[in-house]
Amino acid sequence: MKASQKSQAPIIGALQLRMSATCTEDALRALGAEVSAFASINPDAFVSAVLGREREASTALPIGVAIPHARIAELERIVVGLGIAPKGIDWSGQEVHALFLMAVPTSQATAYLMLVQRLAKLLRDKQRLDELKSFKDEEECRAWLAKYMNLALE
Amino acid sequence: MKAGGAELKRLILGLRLVRSLKIDENHTLLLWAAVCGFLGALATLGLKYAMGLMLHLFTGSSGGFVAAFTSIPPWQRLVVPVIGASCCGIILQLGKTYSNKSGADYMEAITLGDGIVRVRSTILRSVAAMFAIAGGESIGREGPLVQMAALASSAWGRLRHLPPARLRVMVACGAASGLAAAYHSPLGGAFFVAEIVIGSIAMETLGPLLIASTVSALTVQSIEGFDPLYLFPKFSLSSASDILAYAIAGVAMGLASVLWMKMLDSSKPLFARLKLPLWGRLALGGLLIGLLAMRHPEVCGNGKSLVQEVLADNLALSALAMMLVLKVVATCISFGSGAIGGVFTPSLLIGATLGYILALCLNFAHMSIVPSEMALISMGAFLAAAANAPATAILMIFEMSMQYNVVLPLMVSTVIAYATARSISHKSLYSNSIKHGARGVLDRPMAEIQVADMMHKDPPCLRPQATFKDVAKAFLKSPRQEIWLRSANRFHGCIQLSEVGPFLADAEFAETVLASDIATENVPTLSAKAPLPDAFKTFANSPLSRLPVMNEQGEMIGEVTRADVFLTISELTRRG
Structure with a gap:
């Protein structure tokens, strides 16, 4: 068993501020390809693991944000991809406008929980959620994520 | 949803408490020890009351064994011990016929077994003990009381599916709680089990024992009060010459305790030679006790009230000497015939009586010593030597008398008595129970x-x-x-x-x-x-x-x- 939880800060591996996908699978494949490339993992295996997890229980929050993820043994730090879908994505019957796709090392339950709770707390503030959904510029979005989410810039 | 949220908040508050207090396995063991203390006290009190009822049934009185047997006519003093002992024998005989599992004594369950005290055989033996003790056998009721408390804890541990090592700690806690309840001695109860049964006073085992005996003492206190077992007038501060006298008493008690154990040991083979069935041996023992009781009802019972008489200076030398001889003979008869019970309190009485007589002798030799004070110290010294437990003896005598001035002379006398007895023999009152027991998981390689x-x-x-x-x-x-x-x-x-x-x-x-x-x-x-x-x-x-x-x-x-x-x-x- 690994001595877990010596976590490195999660990093942003992909940003898609104008996603055109309207269904869960398309959205995950589009964002998943970039996250996989950044994390150097197999994209098909990653996306199918995320879809499998979604089939167990949806990760969509009532505020229109989804936090899909899959656990990857060989990773060392959490890689996050942010997708904004202005038209909305049908996420198991719920309309989602922002998704945070995560590739999570199996040894980093603490870092994962910390990130998920921080996201949920922050985005329940409607002003912050609207700010996030309105970004057009990647640099501004990265700066916002660094300020409020303490996500490292790459 | 709201109600669920409130419930979760409460749960989380509790969890924070658990985390901040860093509660782990060892702490939960202390909690279970407290449960054992409570159960042990209830079991002890329950059996004590049942014995009181049985004594009332036999004698029409329940004020104490000596008082109850003194109040009945001589013919009844002959008949009651025979009936009590015969019933005890028949129950034990039936128990052997219908139960093929030997019931582990609590000491065996702790030291050699795997913490399992059998329910059926313990209850059978307790009922048999009730008949024997209420029938006037010269034997202590503390053994069955402690066994019952140990059974309650063992049953509780088995309900919780505790593994052998942990179950043994639970049984030990039950025994400590039983002793604390029976002798009104929480410290002594915990140390008795640690020192005599477990053989270690390391904090890992002593901690749960202390918790169990404390809870037991609190339970007894809230149900029937918790006075010192023996009322003792103020114990005077000891001078250097007093300490010398107590040292002499230590040597004497050490020698006497070895003799006492030899007498007890040889009493069983004497009865065994008669080749009688168990109930027959017990009935014969009851008959002999009854014959003694016809003229001397004070031989009946464990001798607790007699200890009080000695400590209160109420007996003349001739009465003391007579009582000592009769009580030694009666206890050997009861023990040798196989009556269920303990020899703890009878041993206290022998120590106290010997100490009192020794003090009178020392006074004769111009060593000024208060006989009742010497009796109290000798009681502890005799116990330390016989039970192989000096620390327990010091604590028990201190708690039984609630006199701080006893501590110094007690320390001198008990240690010398212990050293004297061990230099002659390594046997103790409990070495048989500790060496020959049911073999359990922990006895395997x-x-x-x-x-x-x-x-x-x-x-x-x-x-x-x-x-x-x-x-x-x-x-x-x-x-x-x-x-x-x-x-x-x-x-x-x-x-x-x-x-x-x-x-x-x-x-x-x-x-x-x-x-x-x-x-x-x-x-x-x-x-x-x-x-x-x-x-x-x-x-x-x-x-x-x-x-x-x-x-x-x-x-x-x-x-x-x-x-x-x-x-x-x-x-x-x-x-x-």
Whole structure:
């Protein structure tokens, strides 16, 4: 068993501020390809693991944000991809406008929980959620994520 | 939803408390010790009242054995012990016929067995003891009282599916609580079990014993009051010459205790030579006690009221000498014929009487010493030598009399008595119980003890699909470091409190998280058939406080804790 939880800060591996996908699978494949490339993992295996997890229980929050993820043994730090879908994505019957796709090392339950709770707390503030959904510029979005989410810039 | 949120908040508050207090296995052991203390006190009081009722049935009085037997006519003093002893014998005989499992004495269950005190045989023996003791046998009721308290704790531990090493601690706690309740001596009760039965006064074992005896004392205090067992007028401060006298008493009590144990030991073969069935031997013993009681009813019972008489200076030398001889003979008859009971209180009486007589002799030789004070100190010295337990004797006499001035002379006298007796013989009143007992798991060689022997069945588990709120609730329900994930006996890993603990308070913000998302998957497992050394090696390489146990099909069937493995190894090492 690994001595877990010596976590490195999660990093942003992909940003898609104008996603055109309207269904869960398309959205995950589009964002998943970039996250996989950044994390150097197999994209098909990653996306199918995320879809499998979604089939167990949806990760969509009532505020229109989804936090899909899959656990990857060989990773060392959490890689996050942010997708904004202005038209909305049908996420198991719920309309989602922002998704945070995560590739999570199996040894980093603490870092994962910390990130998920921080996201949920922050985005329940409607002003912050609207700010996030309105970004057009990647640099501004990265700066916002660094300020409020303490996500490292790459 | 709101109500559920409020419930969760309450649960989380409790969990924070559990985490901030760093509650672990050893702390829960203290909690179970407290439960054992409570159960042990209730069992002891229950049996004590039942014995009182039985005494009332036999004699029409329940004020004390000597008073009750003095109040009845001589013919009845002859008949009652015969009836009581015969009933005791018949019950024991029937018990042997209908139960093939030997009932472990609490000392055996702690020292040699695996913590199992058999329900049926203990109850049978307790009922038999009630007949013998209420029938006037010269024997202590403390043995059955403590056995009953140990049974209550053993039953409680078995209900909780505790493994042998831990169950033994529970039985020890029950015995300590029984002694605390019977002698009104919480410190002495805990030390008795630690020093005499376990053979160690290390804090790991003494801690639970002290908690159990404290709770027991509090329970007794709230039900029937908790006065010192023996009322004693003010004990004077000892001078150097007094200490010399107490040192002489120490030597005398050490020698006398060896003689006393030899007499007790030889009484059983004397009765065995008669080749009578058990009930016949007991009936004969009852007849002899009855014959003595016709003229001297004070031989009946454990001798507690006589100790009080000696300490209160109420007896003349001739009466004391007569009582000493009669009580020694009567106790040897009761013990030798096989009556169920203890020799603890009779031993206290012999020590007190001998001490009183010795003080009169010393006064004759111009050594000024108060006889009743010498009786109290000699009682402790005799007990220390006979029971092989000086620390217990000091604490018990101190608690029984509630006089601080006894401590200095007691320390001198008990240690000298103990050293004198041990230089002649290594036997003690309890060495038979401790050396010849039921053989249990812990009596096997280390390599033959398997993981299954230490396993807890049905540990708390969650499904991998459980929500994070379920995880928070599970950690609160059972304060532990790991919760297993299992579906249909298939093991999926564990959730560690150290990893998720800080986030449990905000569980509602992790509503998308499932147990499988935060599980530690690569957990070492133990085979149920793996020997103890393998379990030890696996724990040595794992930071977890418990590990899952698998059957041959790879299904999870239980768990083993690190504490139990280490406790078992330390016990095996102690036994050599």
